[in-house]
Amino acid sequence: MPRSAALVTPSTPADVPLQAILVALAFILLGYLIVDAFFNRTLSAATKWGLAVPGFIFYVFVLMLVHMATRGGLLSEGDLVRGLTALTALALAVLKVVRLRKEGLGSRTYGQILIVGVLLFVALLVWTYPLGHSVPLHFTPDTKRHVGMAHQLLNGDTTPSIGLVGDIPNYYPWLYHAVVAFLSHFTPGGLPLFALAPLQVMAVSGCILLLFALGRSLSDNAWGGFAAALFGGLTGGFAYFLTTEPTLVLNPRTSALLEYWGDLLFVRSYNFAFSNLAPAFPRDLSYLFLLAQLLLAVEGLRQWRSRTLILQGVAIGLAGLCGGEAFLVGMAVAGLLTVMADRGRRVRTFLFTAGVGVAIYAFWIVPLIVGYFRLGGFRSLAATPVDLPVWATIFSWGITTPFAIYGAFRLIARKRSKTSRVILALLIATSTLLIVSALVELLPGQGFDTLGRRHRYWPILSLTVVLIGAMGAADLLSRLSSRKRLYAYGVGLVIVLAAIPSTVLASLAYPDEVLAPPLLKRTMLEDETTVLDAIRPPEGRTCVVAVPDWLRVAAFAYTGNRFIDYNVTRGGRAYVRWKLIGRQVPYLRRRVADNELLTLGEAAPGRWLQTAEKYGVNIVVAPAAVADKPPFADRDSRFYSGPEGDWIVIRLSPC
Secondary structure (H helix, E strand, O other), X not given: OOOOOOOOOOOOXXXXXXXXXXXXXXXXXXXXXXXXXXXXXXXXXHHHHHOHHHHHHHHHHHHHHHHHHOOOOOOOOHHHHHHHHHHHHHHHHHHXXXXXXXXXXXXXXXXXXXXXXXXXXXXXXXXXXXXXXXXXXXXXXHHHHHHHHHHHHHOOOOOOOOOEOOOOOOOOOOHHHHHHHHHHXXXXXXXXXXXXXXXXXXXXXXXXXXXXXXXXXXXXXXXXXXXXXXXXXXXXXXXXXXXXXXXXXXXXXXXXXXXXXXXXXXXXXXXXXXXXXOOOOHHHHHHHHHHHHHHHHHHHHHOOOHHHHHXXXXXXXXXXXXXXXXXXXXXXXXXXXXXXXXXXXXXXXHHHHHHHHHHHHHHXXXXXXXXXXXXXOEOOOOOOOOOOOHHHHHHHOOOHHHHHHHHHHHHHHOOOOOXXXXXXXXXXXXXXXXXXXXXXXXXXXXXXHHHHXXXXXXXXXXXXXXXXHHHHHHHHHHHHHHHXXXXXXXXXXXXXXXXXXXXXXXXXXXXXXXXXOHHHHHHHHOOOOOHHHHOOOOOOOOOEEEOOHHHHHHHHHHHOOEEOOOOOOOOOOOOOOEOOHHHOOOOHHHHHHHHHHHHHOOXXXXXXXXXXXXXXXXXXXXXXXXXXXXXXXXXXXXXXXXXXXXEEEEEOOOO
């Protein structure tokens, strides 16, 4: 299937970072214009830039609602998405120009711009290093499933599910997949696998901008913003005292968990800054909305406005459409801030924050509840938990911890400050959920146990420590700056040098540690047409494909197609969450055998064709070694060869 002429595929991995940065910057600017249209001069420039990435994702959320209302008719149409986005950007740009002509540029704090610029440059240098060396960016069970589900939206599905043919309801929050699908229409290569690169740039940039704005608002000075962005966006642990070699602990569910005392974990790190390690997962986007909620809460305590409260609720709801734990923490924070609010404002505060959050979350949770009762609940898909001892947790937080100890004393000294309520609410909410998850199941019922895992709440507690530490660092650096600014800059540089070595080591190790199937890499980068290109569906369409077992994972990630057998009938490898899915997905127990029959030609031609028709198969991929089997004789087939083997692709009907 030829690629879109408008989206030329990168020829080498070295082309990917610049392309990704350009795409990401364009949509960060779009997000800023969206936020600016809502707030104009009611928020500072730092706050509006902090909300830029969440603002962009809100735009995608609106498009996703239209996509669902049109039964998959929006995100599957690339020209339509690009045209709507261009018109939206043009309208917002015109509005901004008109306002600037009326109101002027306003004041500019160039010192803060310099600080943010340097932090962004360093963060992108560290966290986007893998983009120029790893294509595809990442390929483990989580990633292959998410990019395949994003591709399903491009193929015209209303909501994403799994790569199994049949009526299988959505069970995973879909906003992440909508964002990846949207970015695919603007990313060179035109695939969700390529869209992970600009998403990584946006996630890192959003994290730094939000943390800077939040730290600045909490401390009332730029030093707080600097410290929050550094501690929460770039600070690793002390593993650089244990090794000077680039390294990553790929699987924390082994004895390697404590090899570097809890630091340098590829996944399930207890350090919030490691959420910036590529690629950006759904939970990482949910963290951005939690930060946005906290930032809006601080602003709301300063100038109490219904609009600010409502947008806090929007942030809570959108966090839920990306991940569960950030939604629970956000709801708890909203409840606590409601209790802390002035008595006459409590009802409106609760309705406009928690109420709006639940209303937005309902777009996903209501259909899920209906499916839950109709299909007998969920199977548990959770892996074993990752449990770090407390000493390793503190070690993995690095220099953030000592600053947090000092910051806690400073917060106690200014306990009457309204903004300290936000940190207190976050601390109470996260600590409570963490303690409860350690003692009992947070949510009863098999299938919800993932939300009760302690490793899901430690990173958010780490965020709390980051904000407290930022208050401590801001106080210290402000005192030094009041005496002699050069002292503050010198100490700030020392803090940076002590903060980032572990994150640098982890990112440098990424290309050598995180590997992907060679077939997928060749298909994405080289001009030759591979067997994966042969089964890629036309825009807005889905193919039903029978492929050999080992090829199916890469095929789903690259095409989003539906397959006969997607590892759903084998013990320990169940990817269908619904318990009683067999009620509406026929032949579930026969699928492994039927897939082998079709791909190996192990049947008479009549039975072979009858089996293909039973599932509505459009394409069959078979090893070239069985091309002379009777079912394949006299059929229109194409031959594909590569280091992985030789294949024939038989097209039975249009997709």
